[in-house]
Amino acid sequence: MTKPDDLFLLGQTLKEADGLIVTAGAGMGVDSGLPDFRGPEGFWNSYPALGRAGIRFEEIANPRSFDRDPVLAWGFYGHRLALYRHTRPHEGFGLLYGLSGRYPRGAFVFTSNVDGQFELAGFPADRIVECHGSIHVLQCLENCRNALWNASDIEPAVEAGSGRLLSPLPRCPHCGGLARPNILMFGDFGWNDSRTRDQEHRFRAWRRTVSRPVVIEIGAGTAIPTVRLFGEAQQAPLVRINPRDWRTIRPGDFSLPLGALDGIRLLLRAVGEASS
Numbered sequence: 001m002t003k004p005d006d007l008f009l010l011g012q013t014l015k016e017a018d019g020l021i022v023t024a025g026a027g028m029g030v031d032s033g034l035p036d037f038r039g040p041e042g043f044w045n046s047y048p049a050l051g052r053a054g055i056r057f058e059e060i061a062n063p064r065s066f067d068r069d070p071v072l073a074w075g076f077y078g079h080r081l082a083l084y085r086h087t088r089p090h091e092g093f094g095l096l097y098g099l100s101g102r103y104p105r106g107a108f109v110f111t112s113n114v115d116g117q118f119e120l121a122g123f124p125a126d127r128i129v130e131c132h133g134s135i136h137v138l139q140c141l142e143n144c145r146n147a148l149w150n151a152s153d154i155e156p157a158v159e160a161g162s163g164r165l166l167s168p169l170p171r172c173p174h175c176g177g178l179a180r181p182n183i184l185m186f187g188d189f190g191w192n193d194s195r196t197r198d199q200e201h202r203f204r205a206w207r208r209t210v211s212r213p214v215v216i217e218i219g220a221g222t223a224i225p226t227v228r229l230f231g232e233a234q235q236a237p238l239v240r241i242n243p244r245d246w247r248t249i250r251p252g253d254f255s256l257p258l259g260a261l262d263g264i265r266l267l268l269r270a271v272g273e274a275s276s
Helices: 004-016 026-032 039-046 048-052 063-068 070-086 091-100 194-207 226-232 260-275
Strands: 019-024 107-111 128-130 133-140 148-150 179-183 213-218 238-241 254-256
Touching: 004 238, 004 254, 004 260, 019 091, 019 226, 026 091, 026 260, 039 048, 063 070, 070 133, 070 179, 091 107, 091 260, 107 194, 107 226, 128 194, 133 194, 213 226, 213 260, 238 260
Parallel strands: 019 107, 019 213, 107 128, 213 238, 238 254
Antiparallel strands: 133 148, 133 179
16 A cells, blocks of 8 residues: 555544554564464474474374373473573564544454463453464363463473473372363364353453454455454454555455564554544
């Protein structure tokens, strides 16, 4: 989007809303230095030990991997947990949070990311839906008591060369069995979705209070279109920020072929243009 008229119209659309719905996929974290696992080569670049073994993302991010090789499975998730704990959200998160303050009903986030970056950036926990769960929450692999607990007590140590966990395997505090992240994995019939269902219930209650929402979709892909479909289902003006899959179909929506940070900066510029 480069035409001044288009930028002004985007700004007007953002200004006229009374609530902001942020929908975000893996592309939201790229400017923070987080991998988006785009294709097997991208995944293996981030996890060369798994690449050498020919293990694809769909195979390790799978509950069966905890049965086959729990030390390797927790090596993968332990590394990700440490990475997300020590990654600082990029500037765009703060800009987006600041923009949300313009709206009478504030903002609600719907994200497929399990990294907890929105909450770390200041978005209230009760205004976030993590539709695929969170790596910062654990559950029993067997879901023995339908219980969830915080992962803050585990400090995973991972051997870089092999990608295997060096520290003790996390255990369920109730049955002593193996614990796993509370993340929806591939082929996952054991995911405890109670936390996410509570988040979705809060979103629906908030959504009923918003009459003129606008959806800002950031870095959401098409391979698993959960985030895209959710945003489109809101029947509200939508701004799609994506450097690759940026096209929209519906009249009145906006396409920004940009990365997350540049796209969010342009949103602020558009609001400024419309206000002048």
